[in-house]
Amino acid sequence: QVQLVESGGGLVQAGGSLRVSCAVSGRTFSRYCMGWFRQAPGKEREFVSAIRWSGDSTYYADSVKGRFTISRNIVQNTVYLQMNSLKAEDTAVYYCAASSKAGLRYSSYEYDYWGQGTQVTVSS
Numbered sequence: 001q002v003q004l005v006e007s008g009g010g011l012v013q014a015g016g017s018l019r020v021s022c023a024v025s026g027r028t029f030s031r032y033c034m035g036w037f038r039q040a041p042g043k044e045r046e047f048v049s050a051i052r053w054s055g056d057s058t059y060y061a062d063s064v065k066g067r068f069t070i071s072r073n074i075v076q077n078t079v080y081l082q083m084n085s086l087k088a089e090d091t092a093v094y095y096c097a098a099s100s101k102a103g104l105r106y107s108s109y110e111y112d113y114w115g116q117g118t119q120v121t122v123s124s
Contacts, residue, residue, distance in 0.1 A: 002026040002113040004096045009118030016086055020118055022079040022096030033099040034072060034079045037108055038092035038120075045095070047106040049081060059104045064090075088124040093117040 008020040022034070035050040049070040051058045058070050069082040079096060097111035105111065 002032070002098050004098060004113055004115035006094065006096050006115045006118040009094060009120045011121045011123065012086055014086060014088055014122055014124045016122075017082070017084045018086060018120060019080055019082045020094050020096075020120065022081075022115060024077045024079060024096075024098065026113075033101065033103065033105045034070075035097045035099065035105060035111060036070060036079075036081045037095045037097060037111075038090075039095070039117075040089075040092040043092075045108055047108070048094070050104045050106055051079065052104060057104055059106060061106075083120070086120075086122045088122050090120065091122050092120060094120050 003025045005023045012018050032053050033050055036048040037045050038048050039045040047061050049060045051070045067085045072079045095117045096115040098113040099105040099111040101110055
């Protein structure tokens, strides 16, 4: 079992920055893929970014590429999503997820564990 707890969401103006965090605990996850997803009101949950726990590879959705950066801290067992140049359309609940499947995963169906989500609101 893996537990994921997100934090760091909030309200920010367009063009600003925000970092959300995901504290990871539970069973050994050295081979896991960690992902960030988001869901805006009335829309389906969408992939944002993923990183292998080894840190050797990352993947981004086109909509956030060049603005968002995913990283992880092995000592603190935490995954981060640094969000820069935020836009109103980035407003959503952001979810952290863990997949036990090999490689990078970008489909929500391939993730086994989910956090409760943290709200990010970007005002225009």
